[in-house]
Amino acid sequence: MANMDGTIPRIDFAGIDPAAAAGPGRDSARWAAVRAAVMEALCEHGVFEAVMDGLIAPELSAAMLGPGGAAESFFSLPPSTKALYTNMEKPYLGYLSSSFLTLPYETLCVKDTLFPDGVPALASLMWPDAGNPSFCETVQAYTEKLSALATVVLRMVLESLGATAECIEEQARATSLALRLSGYEAPGTAEGRLGLFTHRDKSFLSVLTHNGLDGLEVELGRGEGGWARPTLSPGGFHVLAGDMLQVLTNDRVFSPLHRVVVAGDKTRYAFVLFSNPGDDVVVRAVDAAVDAQRPAAYRPFQYSEYVGFFFSKEHNDKLNKLEAFTALGIDGT
Numbered sequence: 010m011a012n013m014d015g016t017i018p019r020i021d022f023a024g025i026d027p028a029a030a031a032g033p034g035r036d037s038a039r040w041a042a043v044r045a046a047v048m049e050a051l052c053e054h055g056v057f058e059a060v061m062d063g064l065i066a067p068e069l070s071a072a073m074l075g076p077g078g079a080a081e082s083f084f085s086l087p088p089s090t091k092a093l094y095t096n097m098e099k100p101y102l103g104y105l106s107s108s109f110l111t112l113p114y115e116t117l118c119v120k121d122t123l124f125p126d127g128v129p130a131l132a133s134l135m136w137p138d139a140g141n142p143s144f145c146e147t148v149q150a151y152t153e154k155l156s157a158l159a160t161v162v163l164r165m166v167l168e169s170l171g172a173t174a175e176c177i178e179e180q181a182r183a184t185s186l187a188l189r190l191s192g193y194e195a196p197g198t199a200e201g202r203l204g205l206f207t208h209r210d211k212s213f214l215s216v217l218t219h220n221g222l223d224g225l226e227v228e229l230g231r232g233e234g235g236w237a238r239p240t241l242s243p244g245g246f247h248v249l250a251g252d253m254l255q256v257l258t259n260d261r262v263f264s265p266l267h268r269v270v271v272a273g274d275k276t277r278y279a280f281v282l283f284s285n286p287g288d289d290v291v292v293r294a295v296d297a298a299v300d301a302q303r304p305a306a307y308r309p310f311q312y313s314e315y316v317g318f319f320f321s322k323e324h325n326d327k328l329n330k331l332e333a334f335t336a337l338g339i340d341g342t
């Protein structure tokens with residue numbers, strides 16, 4: 010089912026109802042076939058393209074990432090306005106300018122995106138007169154759609170491991186969402202320029218899409234397969250496994266290195282939805298992924314502990330933060 014398109018596996022989700030993750034419709038042969046392809050791709054590469062035609066209506070897509078859409082309306086605000094959404098204590102949650110990042114892109118993170126005060130709190134700071142209801146509706150509707158896809162994928166992974174229904178419900182409850190909206194400055198040349206440095210995501214899953222400008226590059230084959238620069242087909246979304254899915258699956262799924270390289274003369278807007286454990290959730294491999302032959306590779310830890318480690322200056326240069334974190338003792342030494 011997964012075609013290696015010269016790049017990453019492309020998995021057709023036709024016949025998979027995104028609402029099925031929360032209800033009936035998961036006992037079909039189709040569900041089982043897509044689930045097998047998803048698990049294979051995530052174990053082998055940690056990334057695939059999910060083609061789910063119709064998940065996002067063309068009007069919603071244009072309202073989010075098209076000319077004059079929500080992404081453009083945020084990034085075209087004056088720098089001093091965007092700076093109001095800076096999070097002093099945790100800079101990675103909030104707005105970051107290209108001068109802060111020292112790379113030609115700017116980015117915005119909204120945590121708990123679907124909480125009633127998530128996006129509206131941003132909008133009332135950015136547009137103090139009326140708060141911009143259409144921006145809020147667009148961002149929330151888009152988030153809901155991508156979140157449904159992330160929920161389906163997480164359920165498929167857990168089912169593949171043989172996790173119990175209770176375990177799957179527990180993981181769904183433990184999940185929290187964060188949205189990242191990034192604007193990559195156009196280099197104005199055909200030659201590619203680094204937009205976002207090489208990294209792994211710390212999440213369970215990242216679902217991402219953009220305004221028609223490819224740029225994501227991912228290392229394949231668990232680091233042994235070279236780099237791919239996947240194109241995004243219509244109705245397609247890139248799905249990446251993050252470090253926390255690697256822990257949950259006891260190293261079956263792999264969190265791949267990736268980066269962004271941009272070219273041309275148009276600003277690239279990317280919308281990334283992260284599904285993460287809640288800050289106070291204790292992350293550990295699910296029982297179904299651990300046995301005598303395969304003992305737990307990671308000690309249980311609170312997600313906020315990993316986030317603190319992930320963003321600490323001291324470990325900034327490490328490409329495999331999960332490995333570095335695991336090498337530390339329980340008391341951080």
Ligand SMILES: O=C(O)CCC(=O)C(=O)O
Pocket residue numbers: 189191205210217219224225267268269279281
């Ligand atoms: O812009 C992209 O395509 C990827 C962004 C990304 O990897 C991230 O924000 O973690």
Ligand SMILES: [Fe+2]
Pocket residue numbers: 208209210215267
């Ligand atoms: Fe990433």
